[in-house]
Amino acid sequence: MKSLHTYIQIHKTTKRHATRFSIVVVVLLFGLFMEAYMHDFNLVYITLFFVFSLAFSAGPIGLLNLGNLEAAFKPSGRFFALQEGKIVLQLHNNSSTSSWSITVHHNKKEVTLLPLLKGHATALLQLPFTPQKRGMFSYDACYLQSKYPLSTVRFTREIPSRYEGIAYPEPKGVSLHAFMQENETYYGEEKEFDGLRVYDGSQRLSHIHWASVAKGEMAVKRFSKETRTRTLDFVFERMEGTVEERLSQLCLWTLECEKHHLSFSIHMPHKHLTSTKESIDEILVYLANA
């Protein structure tokens, strides 16, 4: 009874669409029927009944193939406006038998293929998605589809939950490093250096300490201005460009600061954001909704 109940539920939630191969089956059935009826060929009758029964049994088999799948969105990474991100979709097969030839249709035209999901197994799919603007977005119109087993019926099943996320401003503008280089006079001449640190690829070539390199150690000079423990202050209203450009610039600097573990604060017209008080994500959310 439980199985029957499950099947009825699956039947209700799964849509069936005829494909062009179903037309082939209908034409074939009609042709075989005529051949069998007109000439009383029992072999044709047998073929006719097999084609009919197989096409008929393809329905429940295809239904269970797709219907036993449970799909849910999982927390995904950060999304930025106009940059491709990945939405994580978890598929779990509730049945002991494998599900075949599953495609996830998302973002209106994109298709992600999952050829096989074994019984009681779980798969995580990364669906590419590019938000068109910053702010809240919801990701729906996503459905599972399968033509298993005979390609005569296309089974589709909408994913009940939808993914709601936030797209941060597109991180673009002048890099923090270039910005600081431009404004290095603010922090003094770099004639003297305080010590050495490991070269991580982001420093200027002129900062490489060649004496260390000669000894086999890739080191760069550490200047006193860098060791100064201070907070970078970004003031929204003093920045140039449109609102979107300024938010994009702030988003880029926020990410760079996060990368280099730099403390910073952002002065927005009505809010003062500090990396020591708010998390990076909270700051980014504010920028997204600003």
Add this chain to the structure above:
Amino acid sequence: MRFLSTLQTLKPSALGLLDMAYIVVLLPLLLMLKVPMLLFVFVVLVLLVFKKEPAKPLQLFFVFFFGILAIYLSLYGAFSFRGLSRLKLFIELLVYVLLVVVSLQRLTQKVNFYLLLSPFLLLALSLFFYHGMAMLVYVIVEIFMLLWLILAHRMEGDLVESFRSGMVMFMYSLPWVVVLFIFFPRISFEHATYGFKGEMEKRMGHDGVMYLDGNAELVPSDRIVMEVGFDTQIPPSNALYFRGSMLYVDKKDHWEPLPEFIQRKNARPYTTQDTALSYKVTLYPTQKRWLYMLDMPAEPIKNAMLDTDLISTVKKEIKEPLHYAARSHIRSTYTEVLDEPTLQASTLFDKDQNPKSYRVAQDIKQNVATQDKRLSAILRFFKDQKLTYTLKPDALDTNHSTDSFLFDKKRGYCVHFASSFVTLARMAGIPARVVTGYKADLSNSLNLYLSVKERDAHAWAEVYLDEHWVRVETTATATGMDAQTQTVLATQNKNELLDTLNLYLLYAKYQVETWILHYSNLRQLQLLDYAKSNPKFIFVFLASLLTLILLTFMIILYFRRPLYRSQHLAALQPLLNLLQNKGHLRQSKETLHQYFLRYSEEYPHLHQHIALLKQIDALYEQMTYADQNHATDLKKLKNLVRTFTKAKND
């Protein structure tokens, strides 16, 4: 197992799968292709094997031209606009055109809709050409193979998994096919022939003329002439006489039927107290017009004639297996008031041809008053002559065949006995005639099935006594059998087990032919009528159907079961399923050990479960990696898993 692992590693492409489908559907059609088309197919195959890249336009043009030429040469002489009205030719042309088109498309190495569709068209077309047992088996295999290949295409070329899925689908379909086949309403059309070439087998044994010279040498053959299915019971051995033809005219070296001008076309109905026995016959191609019926036919067969001698014929020669239902009264006599020409033909003899026999007959005629006593006297005389039954008699003097047989050679088989007896009876004043046909052997029967073989061809006599034709088994007067014949017959019967097996196979084949290949609206109605009057049959039928469904369901379960790399992983599966169902999902690339460890960390308070899980984990690791895969370990693992699942469920 090696085959299975090879299959598992094979991942054929869509084109490869399509090639396999074409091989499957083309095999039966290759048997009907003419040589030019076969040559064309061969050339295309060579091109496909040796040419890996798509064919260039010039090559395609060459193949197209060759294809058209092959079609022209294959149908040369047979083709005309009139010929197109013959379905066979039309279908043949269709197959040829389809083959050329498919070859051209295949050579481009692009899979299009029409290339996918064509195997099904070829399958449907092949069904116009073959309707036998072999094709029945092949069609079922063919349907399964095509299903398998379609599924393999859907399942990324996984041949093993697609085979399993194919079996499941096939088994789902089977009960439906059976039910539809039995109950789907039929219309009583005759099988279309459309000038189809029939099975060009020619059956010997009985051909309407009985030779007494070397031509009549009997070569026992086990080829089946006809198969008979009785509705209620098989008659006793001494009643299994199937009438073939009636011979009246003695032509010295052979006997012939009455000439055409003596009209004995329509049987006069006769009344009898006996209940007629119903039976169905499958008669294989004889190239003759006779239909064989048991003595004595009760009524004409549908679409056949029954003449006054109770000989049944059809208008055209039988060139393909024929199925007919018949009814006969099982008896050795029947009433007839003879007309003058027949009476004359039945009493005609040449006393100078066989003077010795004539003298004997005259003695009997003068000394015995009544005809029935004369008959007994003739039979006694035959027995006194110490005649020997042999399959290889010495050549008779055909100018005096009866004298030669009765007084000189004294060796012969049914033909010689019947011929001599009829001659002697006529000389003694008893109208007589020779009957040829088949005397079936009861050892070739099983349940209600009886097969009649060429070796059962027989000749006997009928004498006219008191307005009755009475059958006389003339061969029964033989006093012995020669050693050579005994050896031949003994050789043929020596392997009883093989004969029995053969009989069972024939029986199965007959049942398949009767109930599947020649299932018709008549059979359907008979079945329904029978079911109406026999509630027990309905019960048996439903029980059989249920058994079939259960059987298919078991096969489905077998093929739907998950496959595991090892027995111990299979033993672990209930536990894994339980954990998954309880929401403890196994993460991607997480080993089982890590999975169990994570469970222990997440649920530290479940001490009993964790202890069990640790044991299971340790044992599983040991079985997997320490290569200690003993039966006892497996049993222990199963027990632990059972204990864990039980505890967890509780």
